[in-house]
Amino acid sequence: MAEMHHAAARVAPTLPNRSGVGLKPEHIDEILRDRPSLGFFEIHAENYMGAGGAPHRRLEAIRSRYPISLHGVGLSIGSPKPLDRAHLERLAMLARRYEPGLVSEHLAWSSHDQGYLSDLLPLPYTQETLAAVCEHVDQVQEALARPMLLENPSTYVVFQESTISEADFIREVATRTGCGLLLDVSNVLVSATNHGFDAAAYVDAFPLDLVGEIHLAGFAEAEDDAGHRLLIDAHDSPVRDPVWSLYSEVVAHCGRVPTLVEWDNDVPTWPVLHEEARRADAVMARAVAEARRHAV
Numbered sequence: 211m212a213e214m215h216h217a218a219a220r221v222a223p224t225l226p227n228r229s230g231v232g233l234k235p236e237h238i239d240e241i242l243r244d245r246p247s248l249g250f251f252e253i254h255a256e257n258y259m260g261a262g263g264a265p266h267r268r269l270e271a272i273r274s275r276y277p278i279s280l281h282g283v284g285l286s287i288g289s290p291k292p293l294d295r296a297h298l299e300r301l302a303m304l305a306r307r308y309e310p311g312l313v314s315e316h317l318a319w320s321s322h323d324q325g326y327l328s329d330l331l332p333l334p335y336t337q338e339t340l341a342a343v344c345e346h347v348d349q350v351q352e353a354l355a356r357p358m359l360l361e362n363p364s365t366y367v368v369f370q371e372s373t374i375s376e377a378d379f380i381r382e383v384a385t386r387t388g389c390g391l392l393l394d395v396s397n398v399l400v401s402a403t404n405h406g407f408d409a410a411a412y413v414d415a416f417p418l419d420l421v422g423e424i425h426l427a428g429f430a431e432a433e434d435d436a437g438h439r440l441l442i443d444a445h446d447s448p449v450r451d452p453v454w455s456l457y458s459e460v461v462a463h464c465g466r467v468p469t470l471v472e473w474d475n476d477v478p479t480w481p482v483l484h485e486e487a488r489r490a491d492a493v494m495a496r497a498v499a500e501a502r503r504h505a506v
Contacts (some may be wrong), residue, residue: 301382317333361393418464
């Protein structure tokens with residue numbers, strides 16, 4: 211396994227410790243015209259893996275004015291199969307081109323022998339899976355020549371063969387590879403509700419000192435076949451109050467962290483999305499101030 215420089219504590223963020231949003235094509239003209247105050251924009255890497263054209267010209271205009279974060283969904287880091295080297299090289303080329311503040315991927319798998327799947331699927335937390343994930347993270351970091359952030363998943367099923375808790379699994383990956391972590395607070399709440407565990411206890415067990423970015427998103431509600439409440443990581447609505455509350459608890463423990471509001475489906479107008487980011491900044495500021503008062 212390739213040796214990377216391990217993070218001494220937190221992976222040093224190279225984005226402002228403010229809120230950001232996902233960059234949507236329908237908002238770009240308005241953003242370039244009005245130059246809104248915002249910490250950063252995040253792009254999905256797979257949307258920009260073509261060589262050029264209008265999408266890149268518009269992204270270059272955004273990048274000249276704002277920091278960006280690069281978020282991948284297609285590496286399939288959790289797969290037992292080898293990484294797609296061509297896909298990894300395209301990701302590395304994109305990172306060299308735009309010099310993002312942070313690069314992140316999911317702890318999930320999304321590919322098989324016939325191609326890519328439309329979902330990010332969970333994986334069993336075993337020693338065998340741990341070794342495979344660490345090997346893949348090492349390969350990604352070697353290709354990028356920088357640490358990456360690994361995101362905790364939202365899950366709807368669990369594997370009986372799992373022998374390691376998710377928080378411990380993620381901590382061990384970070385310890386072995388030196389990667390940083392992306393804590394998706396919404397994913398914590400979704401998984402906790404779906405599997406009946408305590409979201410606050412999960413956060414307490416999570417290695418918050420290695421969190422370099424936080425994600426927030428809306429979720430949808432449904433019922434499973436037994437009539438139990440089921441949350442779906444839909445990214446199609448405002449951030450819900452329970453997510454804001456859990457986010458406040460996280461920030462009280464780890465301080466200001468670059469925070470992304472994800473809204474990828476049923477995308478609202480720019481003012482609505484910008485207001486969600488402004489709320490994230492306000493919640494972050496209040497949580498930090500409250501933590502300081504309690505520390506005195």
